[in-house]
Amino acid sequence: MRKQHASLDAVPDLIARWTGLLGLKTEARYQPSGDEEAFPNRLLITGPDADWLAASRGQALDALQFLVHEAQGEREDTKLAYLDVKGARLFRMQEVMAMGRLAAERARELGSHTLGALSPRERRWVHLVVSREEGLGTESEGTGTFKPVRVFRK
The missing domain is CATH 3.30.1370.50 (R3H-like domain)
Structure with a gap:
């Protein structure tokens, strides 16, 4: 049986659903980084609870990104979504x-x-x-x- 993988287009909805299950109100949308080779597929997470993901040096954001990458089933940088809150990772x-x-x-x-x-x-x-x-x-x-x-x- 072949495992289904989340596409790049499906990731923003996946983020909203997962954070919603945690009781967080967030939205996610793709926003260019200005250097797509270095920071491809930048997914900016906003909303009243987005700061919770960035707290503690972004450990929750790192965990969420790990889960997103697992759901995507990809290992190629250009096909993976990279999460950012308040532009901290872009900075x-x-x-x-x-x-x-x-x-x-x-x-x-x-x-x-x-x-x-x-x-x-x-x-x-x-x-x-x-x-x-x-x-x-x-x-x-x-x-x-x-x-x-x-x-x-x-």
Whole structure:
């Protein structure tokens, strides 16, 4: 028997239904991030109870995003929905990408520059922004979920 998966179009209704079952009043709609390669399918969650999802450093939002990804059954970034409340994740993406650009400048000057420990998604943003620069490379260092990223001249 084949398992049914939620499409991108079905995710906003799925979010509203799941948060409704928790007693939260929210709405979800797709809103472009401005850099679809770095932050595709940004789903902005609004409503009177959306702040509850962002509380405690977004742990509930992370859990909800995990469940959405499981329901989607996809593993390709371009086909997954990424949740955001009050633009916090969009702001973090912009912040991390700016850090990556600064690290690229420093690496051009000094030969290499290492950023502090970042989450897998944040490391992806740094790798992406540096890959857009000629003559530079990146590598994640260490083990575990949160790792530093070294930017270096090739």
